[in-house]
Amino acid sequence: MAKSKDPPLIDRSTMVFAVAALLAGILCAWLRGVAAVQRAFVGTGDSLLMILPQICGGLIIAGLIQVLIPREAVSRWLGEEAGMRGLFVAEIAGALTPGGPYGSFGIVYALAKVGADIGVLITYLTAWTTLSVLRLVIWEIPFLGANFSLLRFVICLPMGIVAGVISRRLARHWGWSTGSIVK
């Protein structure tokens, strides 16, 4: 299944985590004893078992969304919108975009290149990074509980729109067109 363009299984960032975990483990054994290391391993196993079903499901959802809502469609929605309506569309699109920075920054870069509204782009990115519905379901609720996660969601709800409105005004005030912002 793995294609050659896939990232390697053990990349630099995985190595960094491996080394960090190893050092923390040694420090833990030295400061708190072997029993503490054992507790950490048992706790890790429990957490993994608890979140594994959500993560597998979440990965499949991310793949399905990728196929059902292709990047071009999101670009089209965002590219044509402006005004307050544009900010709301961007907020929803951002909250629903799954995956890491490659996907979302790819969309924003492409849209900036064709001169899309800067407020729409900032709202989209801010909603993607604060609201991400998929992240909420897969990671946040299982790890941090529904009360805390939903409160965070509600608190972050206005942030995308607010950031979009402010940045749109700032860009106008400073005389920055989208073309002059992203070269």
Place this chain on the structure above:
Amino acid sequence: MTASAVFVWGLVLILGSIAMRRSRGALGKAFQFSVSQGRVLLLRMPLAILLGAFIVEIVPQEMMHSAMGEDSGLGGILFASLAGALLPGGPFVSFPIAVAFYKAGAGAPQLMALLTGWSIWAFHRTLNFEFPMMGTRFITLRMTSSFLFPPFAGLACLVAMNWIKLP
């Protein structure tokens, strides 16, 4: 945990049946994407959770309490926002570490600020993606329009806790 698992798998069924109806190749393509994303997490996620578990054991409770505890107030919220901004990587790293801080004695408002700092300030993402792709003007606009959000989220949580009980 079970409710959110049911929700996730319900969504899988719904989206899966839509994809199946749309075209025959869609399911395979979606699955391929999922697998290529998933293999990256295969090693990194357990390592991140383990790292978080070690942090819980290592960091003295009193230290966490005074830096980011419930009573650390606005100072703790600011400190947590900054700590969040410095966390590298995606949710598979930041959430286990946030849980570790929580277990080690961090307060809910401070945790709220930490996660929002990780979302908005995100030094790692800004340096590696935003700066090379979007340039300084874009970063200036995004940051000036949202740099107050992380401490604001912490304060909002502090206020909300008058009505909502957080574990």
